[in-house]
Amino acid sequence: MDNDDFRRGIPTSHKVYGEAVAILAGDALLTEAFRLMTDRGAMRDVPPERLLDVAREIAEAAGFSGMIAGQAVDIASEGIPPDGETLDFxxxxxxxxxxxxxxxxxxILAGAEAGALEALTGYGRRIGLAFQISDDILNVEGTAEALGKGTGSDAARKKLxxxxxYGLESSKEKARALAGEAVRCLDRFGDEAQPLRALATYIVERNN
Amino acid sequence: MDNDDFRRGIPTSHKVYGEAVAILAGDALLTEAFRLMTDRGAMRDVPPERLLDVAREIAEAAGFSGMIAGQAVDIASEGIPPDGETLDFxxxxxxxxxxxxxxxxxxILAGAEAGALEALTGYGRRIGLAFQISDDILNVEGTAEALGKGTGSDAARKKLxxxxxYGLESSKEKARALAGEAVRCLDRFGDEAQPLRALATYIVERNN
Incomplete structure (x- = not known):
C-alpha cells in the first residue's frame, strides 16, 4: 500500500515475488484466518455461538467500515493538509x-461477562490510539536500525x-495519558491483568 | 491479476481507482463475505454448527489450497508449454x-443427509470443469460483443x-460429456432438481 521496499529489515513481498503473488498471499492469509476461526473441530470446548460471534466481530473490525475504511481514507489523505477529525477516523x-x-x-471465547468485556474494550481503545501515536512519533524520531524500515517516510509523503x-511534545503527552487511562480501565481485575498493564506502558516506551 | 482493462464491458477497478483502492476493495469484499456468513442474527433458523461448517468449507475452497492455489499456478504457468496435469490442477x-x-x-444449511450431499458434490465437480472448459472455448470462439471483454487474450499470453x-473439437466433446454425467449425478432427486439439470445444459451451450 505504501510501496515501501522494506518491512522490519526484510524486503517486502511485492518486491521479491511481484504484485500478483503478493496480492494472492494477502488474500490467502485473510481467508485462512477465517478458516481457522470457523474450525469447530479445533475448538471443541468452545460453544459454536461464541466462535461465530468472534469471527463476526473480527470481520466487522477488519472490514469496509473498520480497518479497510481507515486504510482507504489514509491513502486518500496523502498530500492533503492535515485535519484532526480525519486523523481520528x-x-x-x-x-x-x-x-x-x-x-x-x-x-468472548472464555465466556467473560458484560462488565469485564466493557472494561477490556475501554482498555483496547486507549492502547490502540496510544500505539498509533507512538508509531507516528517513531517515524519522526526512531532510527532505521531499531525500526527495520525507513524513517521520515511519513513526512516525505506529507502524511497526516x-x-x-499537534507537534512532537503534545503527541508524547497524549500517548502517555492514554496509557495511564488504559491501566485504570483494568481496575476491576487483579493480578491476572498484570501483563495487560505492562503492555500499556511498553507501547508508549518502545523504540521499535 | 490478468491486467485486463475491461470485465463484462466495464473498465476494471484498478484502471478506474488505482491499484491500492482495487486491492482494498477486494479485501473488503472477502472480509464482508465472512461477516455475512458468521452473522447468526441474520440466520436465526440455522443451527450455529451448520453456519460454522459452511463458512469453514467456503474458506477451504477459496483459500491457499483451493482457488488461490489455482490462481497462483495459473499465473506461474503463463508462457510455459502446456501440460495436462497442471491444467487439471x-x-x-x-x-x-x-x-x-x-x-x-x-x-448443509438445509440439513441435507450424506447421500444427497455426495450427489451434489459429484454434480458440482462435473459442471465446474465443464464451465471452465467452455470458458476457454469462448475465449477462442466467442465475440467480444457477447462476452463484454477481449477474446483471444489467452492465446496471446500462451496461456494453458x-x-x-486438446484442440477445440475434443474440448467441446469433453464439456458436453461432463454436463451429461453431471445430470446423471442428480438421479436420486425429482423435479426439485430441474433447475440444476437446466444449468448443466446451459453451461456448455452459453455464448457468454
Whole structure:
C-alpha cells in the first residue's frame, strides 16, 4: 500500500515475488484466518455461538467500515493538509478497532461477562490510539536500525500524523495519558491483568 | 491479476481507482463475505454448527489450497508449454471447488443427509470443469460483443487452456460429456432438481 521496499529489515513481498503473488498471499492469509476461526473441530470446548460471534466481530473490525475504511481514507489523505477529525477516523479504524477486537475475542471465547468485556474494550481503545501515536512519533524520531524500515517516510509523503498536527511534545503527552487511562480501565481485575498493564506502558516506551 | 482493462464491458477497478483502492476493495469484499456468513442474527433458523461448517468449507475452497492455489499456478504457468496435469490442477482449484462448495453450502444449511450431499458434490465437480472448459472455448470462439471483454487474450499470453492442449473439437466433446454425467449425478432427486439439470445444459451451450 505504501510501496515501501522494506518491512522490519526484510524486503517486502511485492518486491521479491511481484504484485500478483503478493496480492494472492494477502488474500490467502485473510481467508485462512477465517478458516481457522470457523474450525469447530479445533475448538471443541468452545460453544459454536461464541466462535461465530468472534469471527463476526473480527470481520466487522477488519472490514469496509473498520480497518479497510481507515486504510482507504489514509491513502486518500496523502498530500492533503492535515485535519484532526480525519486523523481520528483513520487511527480509530486502522489500529484501535483491531487491538480492541483482539482483546474482546479472547474474552468472548472464555465466556467473560458484560462488565469485564466493557472494561477490556475501554482498555483496547486507549492502547490502540496510544500505539498509533507512538508509531507516528517513531517515524519522526526512531532510527532505521531499531525500526527495520525507513524513517521520515511519513513526512516525505506529507502524511497526516499526530506529530505533524499537534507537534512532537503534545503527541508524547497524549500517548502517555492514554496509557495511564488504559491501566485504570483494568481496575476491576487483579493480578491476572498484570501483563495487560505492562503492555500499556511498553507501547508508549518502545523504540521499535 | 490478468491486467485486463475491461470485465463484462466495464473498465476494471484498478484502471478506474488505482491499484491500492482495487486491492482494498477486494479485501473488503472477502472480509464482508465472512461477516455475512458468521452473522447468526441474520440466520436465526440455522443451527450455529451448520453456519460454522459452511463458512469453514467456503474458506477451504477459496483459500491457499483451493482457488488461490489455482490462481497462483495459473499465473506461474503463463508462457510455459502446456501440460495436462497442471491444467487439471488449475481448473479443479479455480472453478470446480468454488462451484461445488456453493452447492454444498446450500445443502448443509438445509440439513441435507450424506447421500444427497455426495450427489451434489459429484454434480458440482462435473459442471465446474465443464464451465471452465467452455470458458476457454469462448475465449477462442466467442465475440467480444457477447462476452463484454477481449477474446483471444489467452492465446496471446500462451496461456494453458483445454483448446490449446486438446484442440477445440475434443474440448467441446469433453464439456458436453461432463454436463451429461453431471445430470446423471442428480438421479436420486425429482423435479426439485430441474433447475440444476437446466444449468448443466446451459453451461456448455452459453455464448457468454
Amino acid at each position: 483513520i487511527h480509530s479504524r486502522k489500529t484501535e478497532r483491531m487491538i480492541t477486537v483482539s482483546l474482546r475475542a479472547g474474552a 500524523t499526530y506529530p505533524a498536527l | 488449475i481448473h479443479s482449484r479455480k472453478t470446480e471447488r468454488m462451484i461445488t462448495v456453493s452447492l454444498r453450502a446450500g445443502a 487452456t483445454y483448446p490449446a492442449l
